[in-house]
Amino acid sequence: MVASLAVGGVFLLVMIAASVRAAIVLPADARIALHFGSVERCYRVPKRAGLVIWPAAGAAALGVLGGIAASSLASDWVPGVRDVLVPAALCVLLGFQAGALVMAARAGGDAVNGDAGQGGGPYHLEGPLTGGTVSGTVRTGRPHEDRQQPGQGDAGPASR
Numbered sequence: 001m002v003a004s005l006a007v008g009g010v011f012l013l014v015m016i017a018a019s020v021r022a023a024i025v026l027p028a029d030a031r032i033a034l035h036f037g038s039v040e041r042c043y044r045v046p047k048r049a050g051l052v053i054w055p056a057a058g059a060a061a062l063g064v065l066g067g068i069a070a071s072s073l074a075s076d077w078v079p080g081v082r083d084v085l086v087p088a089a090l091c092v093l094l095g096f097q098a099g100a101l102v103m104a105a106r107a108g109g110d111a112v113n114g115d116a117g118q119g120g121g122p123y124h125l126e127g128p129l130t131g132g133t134v135s136g137t138v139r140t141g142r143p144h145e146d147r148q149q150p151g152q153g154d155a156g157p158a159s160r
Contacts, residue, residue: 001069001082003083004084004086005066005086008062011058011087011094012090015093018094018098019051019055019097022051022104023048026047026101030104031046031050031104032046032050032100032104035099054093054096054100058093061089061090062086062090065089066086069086
């Protein structure tokens with residue numbers, strides 16, 4: 001259990017060091033991504049707030065999960081789960097922080113999904129995948145296939 005908290009503490013120190021380095025390297029107008037589960041829930045916050053929020057989330061995870069793993073709540077858990085829970089959670093948070101910092105370094109100050117106009121952000125496509133132009137996309141190939149086809153649907157087991 002002590003080794004688990006020590007490794008979690010090392011991950012927290014790496015998160016703090018990454019924020020300190022990003023504070024020096026990133027431009028002043030950089031925006032840091034905060035992920036809440038998906039691309040649709042990815043918000044960009046100012047540099048200073050983002051560089052504080054990620055290590056604070058790591059410290060909160062270390063405190064909460066370390067407290068749960070060391071408490072009587074986890075007394076019936078498999079010892080391996082108690083030993084791996086804190087480092088695994090902090091490793092995931094460190095990975096998300098590193099991704100957010102890399103995305104901030106590449107994007108400069110652009111939007112996440114590429115709707116920032118000229119800059120476009122990291123997910124910007126130069127042209128549509130269909131071969132047309134951006135303003136008047138020519139639909140080629142097969143139409144969208146989400147319609148029901150004959151023989152499918154809720155006709156019941158007798159028609160199948």
